[in-house]
Amino acid sequence: GESVGLHLPTLSVQEGDNSIINCAYSNSASDYFIWYKQESGKGPQFIIDIRSNMDKRQGQRVTVLLNKTVKHLSLQIAATQPGDSAVYFCAENPYNFNKFYFGSGTKLNVKP
Amino acid sequence: DVKVTQSSRYLVKRTGEKVFLECVQDMDHENMFWYRQDPGLGLRLIYFSYDVKMKEKGDIPEGYSVSREKKERFSLILESASTNQTSMYLCASSIPGLRSGNTIYFGEGSWLTVV
Numbered sequence: 001g002e003s004v005g006l007h008l009p010t011l012s013v014q015e016g017d018n019s020i021i022n023c024a025y026s027n028s029a030s031d032y033f034i035w036y037k038q039e040s041g042k043g044p045q046f047i048i049d050i051r052s053n054m055d056k057r058q059g060q061r062v063t064v065l066l067n068k069t070v071k072h073l074s075l076q077i078a079a080t081q082p083g084d085s086a087v088y089f090c091a092e093n094p095y096n097f098n099k100f101y102f103g104s105g106t107k108l109n110v111k112p
Numbered sequence: 113d114v115k116v117t118q119s120s121r122y123l124v125k126r127t128g129e130k131v132f133l134e135c136v137q138d139m140d141h142e143n144m145f146w147y148r149q150d151p152g153l154g155l156r157l158i159y160f161s162y163d164v165k166m167k168e169k170g171d172i173p174e175g176y177s178v179s180r181e182k183k184e185r186f187s188l189i190l191e192s193a194s195t196n197q198t199s200m201y202l203c204a205s206s207i208p209g210l211r212s213g214n215t216i217y218f219g220e221g222s223w224l225t226v227v
Contacts, residue, residue, distance in 0.1 A: 034215055043116075043202055043218035044155075089154065091216075099170075100216060102147075104154035 012109040019077040021106045023090035028071060032093040035064060035075045038105070039086045047075070047088075077108075085110045115139070116219040118203050124225045131190040133222050135203030144186035145204040145216065146170075146178060155202065161186055162208065193226045200224075 013019045025033070031052040036044035048059045050066050050073075057064050063076040073090050087105040094101070119134040137144065145160040147170075157170030161180040175197060179187040186205075190197055203219040 036218075041221075043220045046215045046217070049215060099157065099160065101157075102155040104152055 009104070010107045010109065012111060013080050014111050015080060015082060017080055019075075019080045019084070019108060019110075021075045021077075021088050021108065023073040023075075023103055025071050025073060025090070025092045027092065027094040028068070030092045030094040033064070033066065033073050034091040034093075034100070035062075035073075036089045036091060036102075037084075037086045038089065044089060080108075080110050082110050082112065084108060116203055116205055116217050118201075118219040118222045120222050121220065122223045124227060125190075125193050127194060127226055129190075129193045129226075131193050131224065131226075133188040133190075133201055133203070133224070135186045135188070135219055136184050137186075137203075137205040137217070138184065139205060139207075139217070140183065141205035141207050141217075142183070143206045143208055144180065145206075146176070146186065146188045147202045147204065148172070148199045149202055149221070150199050158188065158201075190224075193224075195226050198224060198226045 034049040035047040037047050038044040048062050048064050050057045050064045055066055061078045065074045077084055087107050089102050089105045091100040091102045115138045117136045125131050143162050146158040147155040149155050156172050158172055158176050159167055159170050159178040161167045164180055164183050167178050177189045201222045204216045206216045
């Protein structure tokens with residue numbers, strides 16, 4: 001399968017700081033990417049997506065950056081809150097638009 | 113609101129038992145998926161279905177089968193459960209085609225323990 005990896009398995013940040021979660025993907029033909037948040041004991045929830053014809057997309061307190069040159073994706077969370085503590089996954093959609101491939105996730109710990 | 117419902121949240125089954133995991137979505141989505149999630153391995157696709165009675169193997173189909181008799185329902189079947197199938201199973205659905213906002217919606221997960 002496709003390789004969708006994350007640089008850090010665990011990230012700890014102070015409440016109120018900004019968080020940056022990184023993701024590397026391997027297939028330069030992938031043209032759609034999604035970030036998911038998964039809280040303990042729950043299914044993944046959609047956060048934000050980006051198409052390959054964009055470099056940046058902003059949502060509420062979140063921004064996704066896409067660097068196609070180095071095949072890198074990042075999720076920025078502004079003013080991180082305790083409720084942001086969760087595991088974050090990136091997902092890549094190569095070739096077949098019916099399939100997505102997920103990384104193993106980064107756990108975000110927000111310290112009060 | 114988007115809703116994917118997995119009927120069983122927690123199950124304990126014995127080795128060799130036949131296990132059914134049921135999933136229902138209320139969004140009229142054509143695509144439905146079954147993933148399993150294990151620590152350090154992320155989400156791995158078992159099977160997906162792009163229409164009623166249509167199915168396609170994912171990356172780890174061995175030991176599993178699926179059934180899609182109705183558009184809203186997608187069942188995962190473990191013909192003879194084994195301990196290495198202890199995992200969390202996630203059902204998901206989506207509409208076909210790519211456009212912004214079109215994504216996969218997940219259920220809450222089914223935790224299966226095989227003893």
